Amino acid sequence: MKPSKLLLGCMCLLLSFSLYAQKEVNKNHSCLKCHAHRTYKYMNEDFGMEIKESMCSNRMIDTLAYQQSNHGMFKCTDCHSPEYETFPHSGNLRMELMYACNDCHAGDPEYAKFHFEAIEEAFYESMHYNRSPDAFTCWSCHNPHTYKTQARIGEKISETVSYDNNICLSCHADVSKYELLTERENINILKSHEWLPNQELHFKNVRCIECHTQLSDSLLVSHVVMPKDSAIRECTSCHSANSHLMASLYRYKSLESRKGSGFLNAVIINDSYVIGANRNKYLNILSVVIFGLVLIGIFTHTIFRIFKSK
Amino acid sequence: MANEKLYLYPLWIRIWHWLNAALFIILLLTGISMQYSNPENPFLISFELSVQLHNICGIALSINYLLFIFGNLFTSNGKQYKMKTKGLFKRLYDQSVFYLFGMFKKQDPPFPISLENKFNPLQRFIYSTAMYIGFPIIIASGMAMLFPEIIIPQLFGVSGLLVTALLHAIIGFVLSLFLFIHIYVCTIGNSIISNFRSMITGWH
Numbered sequence A: 001m002k003p004s005k006l007l008l009g010c011m012c013l014l015l016s017f018s019l020y021a022q023k024e025v026n027k028n029h030s031c032l033k034c035h036a037h038r039t040y041k042y043m044n045e046d047f048g049m050e051i052k053e054s055m056c057s058n059r060m061i062d063t064l065a066y067q068q069s070n071h072g073m074f075k076c077t078d079c080h081s082p083e084y085e086t087f088p089h090s091g092n093l094r095m096e097l098m099y100a101c102n103d104c105h106a107g108d109p110e111y112a113k114f115h116f117e118a119i120e121e122a123f124y125e126s127m128h129y130n131r132s133p134d135a136f137t138c139w140s141c142h143n144p145h146t147y148k149t150q151a152r153i154g155e156k157i158s159e160t161v162s163y164d165n166n167i168c169l170s171c172h173a174d175v176s177k178y179e180l181l182t183e184r185e186n187i188n189i190l191k192s193h194e195w196l197p198n199q200e201l202h203f204k205n206v207r208c209i210e211c212h213t214q215l216s217d218s219l220l221v222s223h224v225v226m227p228k229d230s231a232i233r234e235c236t237s238c239h240s241a242n243s244h245l246m247a248s249l250y251r252y253k254s255l256e257s258r259k260g261s262g263f264l265n266a267v268i269i270n271d272s273y274v275i276g277a278n279r280n281k282y283l284n285i286l287s288v289v290i291f292g293l294v295l296i297g298i299f300t301h302t303i304f305r306i307f308k309s310k
Numbered sequence B: 001m002a003n004e005k006l007y008l009y010p011l012w013i014r015i016w017h018w019l020n021a022a023l024f025i026i027l028l029l030t031g032i033s034m035q036y037s038n039p040e041n042p043f044l045i046s047f048e049l050s051v052q053l054h055n056i057c058g059i060a061l062s063i064n065y066l067l068f069i070f071g072n073l074f075t076s077n078g079k080q081y082k083m084k085t086k087g088l089f090k091r092l093y094d095q096s097v098f099y100l101f102g103m104f105k106k107q108d109p110p111f112p113i114s115l116e117n118k119f120n121p122l123q124r125f126i127y128s129t130a131m132y133i134g135f136p137i138i139i140a141s142g143m144a145m146l147f148p149e150i151i152i153p154q155l156f157g158v159s160g161l162l163v164t165a166l167l168h169a170i171i172g173f174v175l176s177l178f179l180f181i182h183i184y185v186c187t188i189g190n191s192i193i194s195n196f197r198s199m200i201t202g203w204h
Helices: A003-026 A029-035 A063-068 A091-095 A101-105 A109-114 A116-125 A127-131 A157-172 A175-181 A199-205 A208-212 A249-261 A266-271 A281-309 B011-035 B047-074 B076-081 B088-100 B121-146 B160-185 B194-201
Strands: A039-044 A049-054
Touching: A029 A039, A101 A116, A109 A116, A116 A127, A157 A175, A157 A199, A157 A208, A281 B160, B011 B047, B011 B160, B011 B194, B047 B076, B047 B121, B076 B121, B088 B121, B121 B160
Parallel strands: none
Antiparallel strands: A039 A049
């Protein structure tokens, strides 16, 4: 093949890739030109005027977060009615029922590792669902426009802790969202956790769900959120060799890290320090050996003292 | 030598010493109880109580350490912790040989106790290392864990908190070995309890 033809071929390939990428970015353009902004404009044909309106905050989409989210590859109308493509949107469209996770993910072998069916069963047992069965859905915690499986992709445990805790705080620290789901009085988290020593440190480094969900061996994240009376209050549940923390996120991270580096306990050692839970086998053995040698030395010296004093 | 009474330990040293001993033992027991925390082990202090006691005693020990530092700065006791490097190894060797062999042959100590030399070279070396290297490290790392926001988050790719905690535990372990050896060596006196009595009365 002549070099000029090869060059032309490469250029065509690059152009087609570029056009494809452009199309991908633009697939939601008609929706996001309004829904990605605080304000939007439309032409009022009757009066021949351009009208500027403010966008309702819960109808706004964070485009960057959406692109990075698990569902970022979808067109808006993959989940929302295609009728939204016409503007002004029909009032009836507000009544459309939203999909829940298992409407798409149930029974799909590709998603089997996420255990969506088991998650749904656990969710029905959760205090959240049982207190507000009509209002509480998957989306109450997992915003479909921003949600990403942080624990599986996050490099650091601290980032996953922060991401996951922000999900809880999106209601428990925001009265307006909390009131959408329940008639109960908002809980003051700082006050209800006053008993917890080093509160700030715990909040930064431990996920709410570590203490507030029922342990599950089969699920990475247990979805049985328990009433507050059942939450863990024992320090030694985490601060011990058999640490509760090793049951979920830390176990997962440890297993993943072991796959990569072959070093057991690598994550809990590198990423965090939990007194009582972090135990280095080799240091433990070394300390026992040194301590034993000192005791043997003292014992031998004592024997000689007794023997020689006679 | 045995009949000559020396006033070696003034009141402030005795107060500092026994306070330090009591606080250190509580810190050791609570530290072990936290490090090896296990609610099913009846010999360990409960985790909640250990945390509180360890924090309180850690702060108290740090304040008491200031008494030691200021006392040594403003009295002649500070001189007891100074060493000449020249011939140090020989002096340490001679004292060790005495503890290992000489004392069993009823030999006289190579470095008899006097007002100027309260400690033999081995004691001088170990006490200085413990008090001027071990204690500052364990106090600084302990304070850092009491205020973890001051700790560097990452040190050579490892959690700064973990490095601090490891350092704290390792120095704690070494100092606890010192405690055991110190108590044992104190039984080597005119009688088993004479050195303990000296630290109560001040007279050797």
